[in-house]
Amino acid sequence: MSTYSIKDLEQLSGIKAHTLRIWEQRYNLLSPKRTDTNIRFYDDDDLKLILNVALLNDNGVKISKIASMASDEIRNEVIKLTERSLTHDDQIHALTISMIEMDEERFDKVLSGNISKLGFEQTMLNIIYPFMSKIGVLWQTGAINPAQEHFISNLVRQKMIVAIDGQKRFNGGKKFLLFLPEGELHEISLLFASYLIKSKGHKVIYLGQSTPKDDLLSVYKVHQPEFLLTVITTSPSAEYAQEYINSLSERFSDSQILVTGYQVIGQDLTFPSNVRQMNYIRDIKEMLEELSEVHQEK
Numbered sequence: 001m002s003t004y005s006i007k008d009l010e011q012l013s014g015i016k017a018h019t020l021r022i023w024e025q026r027y028n029l030l031s032p033k034r035t036d037t038n039i040r041f042y043d044d045d046d047l048k049l050i051l052n053v054a055l056l057n058d059n060g061v062k063i064s065k066i067a068s069m070a071s072d073e074i075r076n077e078v079i080k081l082t083e084r085s086l087t088h089d090d091q092i093h094a095l096t097i098s099m100i101e102m103d104e105e106r107f108d109k110v111l112s113g114n115i116s117k118l119g120f121e122q123t124m125l126n127i128i129y130p131f132m133s134k135i136g137v138l139w140q141t142g143a144i145n146p147a148q149e150h151f152i153s154n155l156v157r158q159k160m161i162v163a164i165d166g167q168k169r170f171n172g173g174k175k176f177l178l179f180l181p182e183g184e185l186h187e188i189s190l191l192f193a194s195y196l197i198k199s200k201g202h203k204v205i206y207l208g209q210s211t212p213k214d215d216l217l218s219v220y221k222v223h224q225p226e227f228l229l230t231v232i233t234t235s236p237s238a239e240y241a242q243e244y245i246n247s248l249s250e251r252f253s254d255s256q257i258l259v260t261g262y263q264v265i266g267q268d269l270t271f272p273s274n275v276r277q278m279n280y281i282r283d284i285k286e287m288l289e290e291l292s293e294v295h296q297e298k
Contacts, residue, residue: 001147003041004034012047012096013054020050028066029053048100052078055093075210082110092131099135099152107155120163123197124192128156129281132188148186153188160191164198173202174291175225177255179211181244183235189260190231193284197229200288220252228252229284242269249275258284 010017024030030050032040052074053066059081066074082094091114098107114123135149176197178190187209194204205223207216220228228248236244241263248257249272259271260278271277278284 002044002047002148004043004047006040007055009042009047009050013050015050015054015057021062023053023067027063029067030271044100048097049074051093051097051100055081055090055097055247058093059090079106088126088130091127092134095127095131095152096135097146102148102151104155107152111155111159115159121196124195125282125285129189129192153186156188156292157191160188160195164191164195167198169194170201173200174227175203175223176206176227176229177205177216177220177223177225178208178229179207179216180209180230181232181235182210182212184231184233185209186231186233186261187254189233189281190229191218192281193229193231196281196285196288200292202288202291213247217251220255225255227256227277228262229258232259232263234262236263238263238267241267245269245275246272249273260288 004012006017006020007022009015012241013020020030024032026235030042030046032042034040049071052062055078056066056074057063061077069077078094078097082090091110094110095107097103099111111123111128114127118126124187132153135152178197180187180190180195190206194206197204203227205219207219230248232241232244245257245259245264248259253274257275257276258278259275260280264277265279269277276287278287
């Protein structure tokens with residue numbers, strides 16, 4: 001069982017710690033435990049409850065009414081709400097609850113419902129990708145445990161592979177070599193980039209997780225791609241990210257290198273002329289649209 005500070009609850013639910021304390025005192029919504037050194041903490045049940053409470057409260061249900069409801073009643077109301085709500089924040093909230101509960105059936109229902117309503121690409125851009133970015137940061141800070149993060153990542157990965165396999169084959173276009181650095185296992189952004197690139201009619205050479213430098217070079221020599229794309233979430237660490245980017249620039253000087261990820265965005269890095277920082281997955285989408293415009297002009 002995971003443990004959470006009130007700051008963790010704030011980050012996951014979006015409810016200010018001050019408000020949580022008021023609800024705790026006035027409505028007995030939460031039951032914090034204490035460590036041997038008298039430090040307050042919360043468990044999974046507390047987190048699930050406050051996520052459900054937050055979702056209902058954000059949709060106009062008064063906290064006094066929520067406090068009078070049994071836990072099963074709260075959960076059922078949340079399920080009804082997420083089935084009919086179209087707001088992105090509510091759907092992200094529902095996925096967060098599914099992650100905490102490790103409820104595969106509920107997660108799949110939420111995801112499939114959104115794909116049916118919005119289409120795969122818009123679901124990824126507006127719901128799944130923001131959700132995964134949020135979860136990645138929370139995992140980094142220890143607010144959620146690796147098992148929860150892996151549970152959701154694998155479910156999303158399965159959906160993405162199916163979507164990628166369903167893409168039509170096109171002749172022509174540019175070649176993109178997609179890979180993650182050695183030790184890097186967070187693959188969702190790379191998979192979504194693969195989906196977007198293929199959807200625009202370009203060719204993808206996909207190497208995936210933890211690619212050794214020598215393997216990367218061998219594949220590069222065979223395919224000579226115009227673009228390389230990588231995502232740096234945890235490895236290399238911020239301390240070595242600049243060195244890694246410089247080495248890519250020198251080794252693959254004839255190609256444009258696209259880099260993004262937690263260790264890149266917002267960091268104090270210098271990018272060589274053949275390296276382009278992608279702040280968000282939408283940047284990749286916009287770049288692909290630019291390539292399409294250039295191709296059409298020709």
